Amino acid sequence: MLTFDRVSRRRGSRDILSDITFAALPGRVTGLMLDGSGAHRARTGRAHLRWIARSAGIGNVRVEEALDLVGLTAAANKRVKTYSLGMGRRLGRAAALLADPEALVLDEPVNGLDPEDIRWVRTLLRERADNGRTVLLSSHLLGELATIVDDAVVIHGGRIVANGTLPAVVGGHRDLEDAFFALTGERGAR
Template sequence: MLTINNVVKHRGNQKILSGVSFSARPGRVTGFLGPNGAGKSSTLRILLGLDRATSGSALIDGVPFAELKNPLATVGAALDGFGAHRMRTGRAHLRWIARAAGLPRSRVEEVLEIVGLTNAAGKRVGTYSLGMGRRLGMAAALLGDPEILVLDEPVNGLDPEGIRWIRTFLRERAASGKTILLSSHLMGELAETVDDVVIIHHGKVVADGTLEEVTGTHSSLEEAFFALTTEHAGAVV
């Protein structure tokens, strides 16, 4: 369970988030939507303890990230980029993470297999394509077999096969009772993957509900999104 409660973030004079609240529940895929610069990544970073909130709280199973005893086994995260040093091989990257979590080396091979990166595991990360790098990020997130996944733009850079794989994979995980929060700006893709939708715009949550609730009377999630995030649109929650 992820609970974001009235999170405010200022950076210098800029107000990035002004009172963001929502939650992501077990057994469901929650899509976190918003235009570029709306505050999606900032929210996820605060949730993962990477950035500090000016006020408010972001809790993982009721505690802030910094207080998690075994972070990798609780929440797996794949944020922007690959999150890896380009001179290291994919396998070496996953191995140090496995060490940090006290996991055996065999688990590294398992996650490489899951994300389909076994054949490229011996290559330096710097030679990876965007899609391969994203798969490596997913592999890192899955190492500790966590109950919660937090993914920033997971389908970005993936080929159609990769997108299909991730959709099926996330649906299966949610079906087994795990919590998944993913951010995206690809509406069509998201509509086929998520159960719940949170839309953020200018650092404020403008819609929060199930896919059906947020889509409402609009013909698609995309229509609803533009109605909510285009200036002068009426506020609908």
């Protein structure tokens, strides 16, 4: 479980989070509505993961497992600067999965992915939650979140305006997008 208790953050004079409290529960996918792997571009994908693994006391066998899990084994010896956006996202997922964490936190996990990778991410997240792991995602892709999450937290103006199961947050609205705009007072068109 991930618990956020009275979290506040500012960027300059703007409140990003203001006294936020909620929990992401084991066995549930929680969406938070509010990218790159961080790899040095001259390193290979494998070297990047080995560097992360070494700093966490994780062996190279797990690096190879993570590369295989995300489908990067064939590109593991290529420099990160040659990776497509999707490959960079896969490398980021491999890094997140290296330690096989009980809690997985992902920001915009399907941004820039092709349909095959999107389905792979959905399946991975669902399997982790179904196995009792905690999954927390943040995304602005509300339609995509609605296909993945069990629970939703909507933050507007630094404050939680909705927190509950997906059906409870959607309420009487047509979908999550309509609920979001109703809850935040935004119009959704420019």
